[in-house]
Amino acid sequence: MEETERDELRAKLEGISRELRKDIVRMIGLAGSGHPGGSLSCVEILVCLYLYKMRHRPREPHWPLRDRFVLSKGHAAPALYAVLAHCGYFDREELWTLRRLGSILQGHPDRLRTPGVEISTGSLGQGLSAACGMALGLRMDGLPCRVYALIGDGESQEGGIWEAAMLAGHHRLDNLVAVMDNNGMQIDGPCCEVVDLGDLAAKWRAFGWEVLEVDGHDVLQVCDALDAADGRDAPVMIIAHTVKGKGVSFMENNVDFHGKAPTPEETERALRELEESG
Amino acid sequence: MREWELRNTRDGYGDALLELGEKDPRIVVMDADLAKSTQTERFKLRFPERFVDCGVAEQNLMATAAGLAATGKIVFASTFAMFATGRAYDQVRNTIAYSDLEVKICASHGGITVGEDGSSHQALEDIALMRAIPGMKVVVPADYYEVREAVKAVAYLEGPAYVRLGRPKVPVIFDAGYRFRFGKALLLRPGRDVTILACGFMVHKALEAAEELAAEGIEAEVFDLHTVKPLDREGILESVSRTGRVVTCEEHTVMGGMGSAVAELLSQEMPTPMRMVGIKDRFGTSGSVEELVEHYGLSSRHIAEAARELCSAT
Numbered sequence: 001m002e003e004t005e006r007d008e009l010r011a012k013l014e015g016i017s018r019e020l021r022k023d024i025v026r027m028i029g030l031a032g033s034g035h036p037g038g039s040l041s042c043v044e045i046l047v048c049l050y051l052y053k054m055r056h057r058p059r060e061p062h063w064p065l066r067d068r069f070v071l072s073k074g075h076a077a078p079a080l081y082a083v084l085a086h087c088g089y090f091d092r093e094e095l096w097t098l099r100r101l102g103s104i105l106q107g108h109p110d111r112l113r114t115p116g117v118e119i120s121t122g123s124l125g126q127g128l129s130a131a132c133g134m135a136l137g138l139r140m141d142g143l144p145c146r147v148y149a150l151i152g153d154g155e156s157q158e159g160g161i162w163e164a165a166m167l168a169g170h171h172r173l174d175n176l177v178a179v180m181d182n183n184g185m186q187i188d189g190p191c192c193e194v195v196d197l198g199d200l201a202a203k204w205r206a207f208g209w210e211v212l213e214v215d216g217h218d219v220l221q222v223c224d225a226l227d228a229a230d231g232r233d234a235p236v237m238i239i240a241h242t243v244k245g246k247g248v249s250f251m252e253n254n255v256d257f258h259g260k261a262p263t264p265e266e267t268e269r270a271l272r273e274l275e276e277s278g
Numbered sequence: 279m280r281e282w283e284l285r286n287t288r289d290g291y292g293d294a295l296l297e298l299g300e301k302d303p304r305i306v307v308m309d310a311d312l313a314k315s316t317q318t319e320r321f322k323l324r325f326p327e328r329f330v331d332c333g334v335a336e337q338n339l340m341a342t343a344a345g346l347a348a349t350g351k352i353v354f355a356s357t358f359a360m361f362a363t364g365r366a367y368d369q370v371r372n373t374i375a376y377s378d379l380e381v382k383i384c385a386s387h388g389g390i391t392v393g394e395d396g397s398s399h400q401a402l403e404d405i406a407l408m409r410a411i412p413g414m415k416v417v418v419p420a421d422y423y424e425v426r427e428a429v430k431a432v433a434y435l436e437g438p439a440y441v442r443l444g445r446p447k448v449p450v451i452f453d454a455g456y457r458f459r460f461g462k463a464l465l466l467r468p469g470r471d472v473t474i475l476a477c478g479f480m481v482h483k484a485l486e487a488a489e490e491l492a493a494e495g496i497e498a499e500v501f502d503l504h505t506v507k508p509l510d511r512e513g514i515l516e517s518v519s520r521t522g523r524v525v526t527c528e529e530h531t532v533m534g535g536m537g538s539a540v541a542e543l544l545s546q547e548m549p550t551p552m553r554m555v556g557i558k559d560r561f562g563t564s565g566s567v568e569e570l571v572e573h574y575g576l577s578s579r580h581i582a583e584a585a586r587e588l589c590s591a592t
Contacts, residue, residue, distance in 0.1 A: 126372065140351075
């Protein structure tokens with residue numbers, strides 16, 4: 001890709017990320033509950049997947065040749081909903097119904113209610129297993145589709161993550177790419193203080209995965225890593241170093257905003273900041 | 279006492295899987311390092327490309343099964359009932375059932391008749407756990423033929439299902455012509471005095487109890503209630519409306535199992551004097567099958583006694 005093309009790509013993906021951050025803050029603010037911190041930390045990852053890397057058809061959500069995405073850290077649902085709405089899976093107005101009775105946008109992803117959601121998640125440590133199952137199924141059918149899963153670092157304290165890691169490594173699932181939103185924080189505090197995850201890259205390598213590391217807010221780094229993950233003969237883990245609450249000064253690296261919605265005043269302040277940052 | 283031909287119900291599972299696998303390329307079978315015990319190994323040998331062993335990782339087994347089903351497969355996931363429903367409950371509830379995926383959990387070693395391995399391997403709450411999950415169908419077949427036919431039927435029911443299989447060889451009640459009707463209580467013996475509803479291992483015990491009762495002039499109507507969820511409301515109410523008494527028999531705790539399901543129905547629709555034969559809020563223990571059946575009050579004598587008590591009281 002030419003430098004000018006890369007610049008254009010960067011500008012486009014950064015612009016969309018900024019817009020989606022506003023949607024996320026607004027929808028959680030309106031809902032009055034939700035998880036802003038871990039939603040804001042994974043925006044660029046989702047934008048790069050849905051608007052750069054993945055083959056998918058928003059008007060045909062069940063297109064058999066689509067790449068699959070699993071949000072294993074299901075509490076980041078607002079980020080997923082924002083990108084799905086941006087792609088056209090459903091009307092953007094739906095975003096303002098988040099978490100309300102009867103909404104297609106549940107507190108955590110629900111495949112039966114939300115177009116574009118491949119599998120219901122929310123109880124942590126299960127989405128990566130489901131992604132392994134999809135990768136196995138697509139491989140059995142000889143389909144070229146790829147499966148992408150987004151997991152959290154705090155989520156990786158779940159044993160199920162490592163059961164899935166072992167299975168994927170054993171089967172050399174080269175159609176599976178996991179991205180870790182490594183924001184370093186969980187509800188009770190910094191992960192390293194709650195239960196330290198240790199050397200994540202070494203752990204994944206030991207389980208038979210290839211590991212790439214990127215700045216999870218640098219869209220070109222994320223895109224390059226997603227491209228670099230193609231054509232390996234093992235599952236790939238992209239450890240994306242991110243900032244919890246990214247983009248809103250008073251939410252950044254603030255565990256209080258893991259699972260707390262901004263007040264109306266905080267919502268206004270956050271939206272103003274995001275507006276000015278662009 | 280009647281002489282029964284004994285046969286392993288898990289053979290029925292293995293046979294059904296081979297038949298399904300032969301006809302339908304969507305059938306995928308998974309196990310968690312118990313393929314020899316659950317008999318999924320026979321499928322593995324025939325269709326290795328459609329078999330996945332997750333190793334000793336039951337939570338991963340269930341969530342991976344969900345992912346496979348999301349690609350259009352009909353997935354049979356097997357391990358022991360204890361681990362399928364207990365260890366992996368969250369995965370079964372949240373990733374399989376909440377997503378309404380085509381995962382058929384066929385778990386062996388349900389109930390006290392696991393025997394010598396003892397409490398850690400004796401699932402006595404599995405029916406209660408699975409029955410409480412919205413959309414989960416629960417089938418507890420009684421013998422080789424019923425297992426075989428139930429498994430084939432369950433493959434094509436929409437959504438998730440739980441099929442409970444046992445460990446020991448059990449009496450053959452049916453024959454090669456057996457036709458499984460999902461959701462219908464199967465009348466095995468008509469009678470006017472008391473309705474006996476049994477599932478799984480307890481079905482032959484109920485038949486033996488009915489013979490014992492007949493010798494005393496009590497005519498028991500015996501049903502094989504293989505489908506615990508959804509319950510055959512009409513079939514049960516029709517019988518109970520005639521007999522006015524009901525005994526349920528299950529190799530499971532009486533809290534939340536088949537007997538509870540029947541009690542939920544009758545207490546609201548047709549309050550009826552009732553006795554529940556089952557395990558009374560206790561853990562299992564090591565012992566031989568026959569010793570355990572006696573120890574936990576699951577023998578035909580116990581069933582007959584419950585029926586007799588009802589008949590004399592009402």
